[in-house]
Amino acid sequence: MAARNPRGANAAPIPPMEDSSSPYYLHPSDNPSFQLVPHVLIGSNYINWSRSVTTTLLAKNKIAFVNGTLPRPTEDDWLFSAWLRCNNMVVSWLRNSISAQICSSIMYIDNAHEIWSDLRDRFSQLDTARVYQLRQKIMSLTQGNEDVNTYFTNLRILRDEYRHSQPITWCICVICRCNSASKWNSYQEEECSMQFLIGLNSSFSQIRSSILSKIPMPSLSKVFSLVLQEERQRTIDGNSSYTSVVTPSVSEQPYSANAAQSYNRNRICSHCGKTNHTVDKYFVLHGFPPSFGKGKGKFNAKDGGSFSKSVNYVENSFDECEKSSISTSVDVPSPEQCQQLIHLLQTQLATAAATPSPLPSASPNNPPTTNCASFTGSFSGNCDWEG
Known part of the structure; x- marks a missing residue:
């Protein structure tokens, strides 16, 4: 030299x-x-x-x-x-x-x-087994409980090792004029950016959609910078994610939440099978208390015992329980049973009409009375209305 x-x-x-x-x-x-x-x-x-x-x-x-x-x-x-x-x-x-x-x-x-x-x-x-292992780790890598910087570093380490096993360029020109190496490098960088966005948590869906909508897609460093800026902004605001839980107001909550001390959905009535009460407190069977209906609803006798409910009443339990009680407590006879009952009544009426009853003795304190059968049909009796 x-x-x-x-x-x-x-x-x-x-x-x-x-x-x-x-x-x-x-x-x-x-x-x-x-x-x-x-x-x-x-x-x-x-x-x-x-x-x-x-x-x-x-x-x-x-x-x-x-x-x-x-x-x-x-x-x-x-x-x-x-x-x-x-x-x-x-x-x-x-x-x-x-x-x-x-x-x-x-x-x-x-x-x-x-x-x-x-x-x-x-x-x-790098053998085929190592390339397969790297590809599997890259595809299964997600952010999880890690911060954005740690997740990006782990992905970059795996991606660089996998990229080292790939060809530098596909150019076959003697003197390259197609700029194949630069295009291949841009493609590898875009693939890494896409994998980075895929593995992010769902809380970054808004910034991920914003990045994917940009044409052309930003570089890998720019994508990482945007996501890291979003994470820092949430740290400043004191929120780890944009997911918020809206607590309903008292008027919007169900009746079971407003009156949890009065009703318990775990209790089931053995008579009607409904919830919020037991058979010993079933008003349809045992009667309504004197203070029932104040603030909650009123019992209307004109409508056959219907109940005018307030806004927060939990369900149509009263009407359903009443219908269930009527349907289960009263047995409707069949037409054959009705005919037998009518025939029995007619037989008893005929027997009573054929057998006269003795008249009691008249006395000053016990005036005579007349045995008048109040049955349908012809009347066969003597009645002295004037004495």
């Missing part, structure tokens, strides 16, 4: 080990005990770990030692010692950023590029 010479073309070149823009340059603060990322590699977090390590190596200008762009020079090369020193420094950084179990498996690999390739081959391959 040619070294830059800021002193001019005729001046002596700067050695790569002293040039801050060269990958062979080591800062005085660089030491083998340095850890590249705070979270070590445990296997399942390889995607996040690799991206964090790549960012740190790019900042330290040492990415060329792991991606293979700066291969190992020959031993007779004058930069061999500088490469070996920087390579061992990167190897120490990688080992410090890996768990002890995984580090033991790469302890005998001295090339940083070989270590990076080995870790990528072991942990970066």
Whole structure:
């Protein structure tokens, strides 16, 4: 690699080990005990770990030692010692950023590029089972009892890992002019926004409808910002949701709520089968109390015992109980029974008419009376009205 010479073309070149823009340059603060990322590699977090390590190596200008762009020079090369020193420094950084179990498996690999390739081959391959698992978690993820920020973070973690398994673009052009990568990125972002809105609680239905009605649909960051603003507004107002319970007024409440101490719907009359009373307090059978009808209703005898109810009376229990009492307490005879009863009465009347009753003796205190049968038919009796 040619070294830059800021002193001019005729001046002596700067050695790569002293040039801050060269990958062979080591800062005085660089030491083998340095850890590249705070979270070590445990296997399942390889995607996040690799991206964090790549960012740190790019900042330290040492990415060329792991991606293979700066291969190992020959031993007779004058930069061999500088490469070996920087390579061992990167190897120490990688080992410090890996768990002890995984580090033991790469302890005998001295090339940083070989270590990076080995870790990528072991942990970066997403099989079909892992893709299915990620897709299932994304589809079943909902907000639940979590706040909007936590729910969005969990969804973004799963979505980014799933997105990493998908192709970057579908472009097949030699020199891309269709802007396929940008369109594919926009589509993935819109899919994540849609999934975020689907998993929100029903209390955010109003802001969700407002976002879906916008054309074109806002970006994922804008959607999250709008929903988060809605949640903060509810926190300021002191309401966790827009769902409110309206308590009815006293006049709109049913009679059972206004007079819960007088009537109990759990009580059932054994005579009529209705609620709100028992057979021992059935007024139709036992009579109405003297104070009945004051404030609630009045008993009207002209209408056959009907009851004029007030507005808050619970139901037509009195009329129904009265009808039930009439229908159950009186047995209507059949036509045959009526004919037998008439025949029996006629027989008794005929027998009474044929048998004369003896007249009582007359006395001053007991005047004679006349036995006059008050039956229908001819009258055969002697009555001396004048004495």
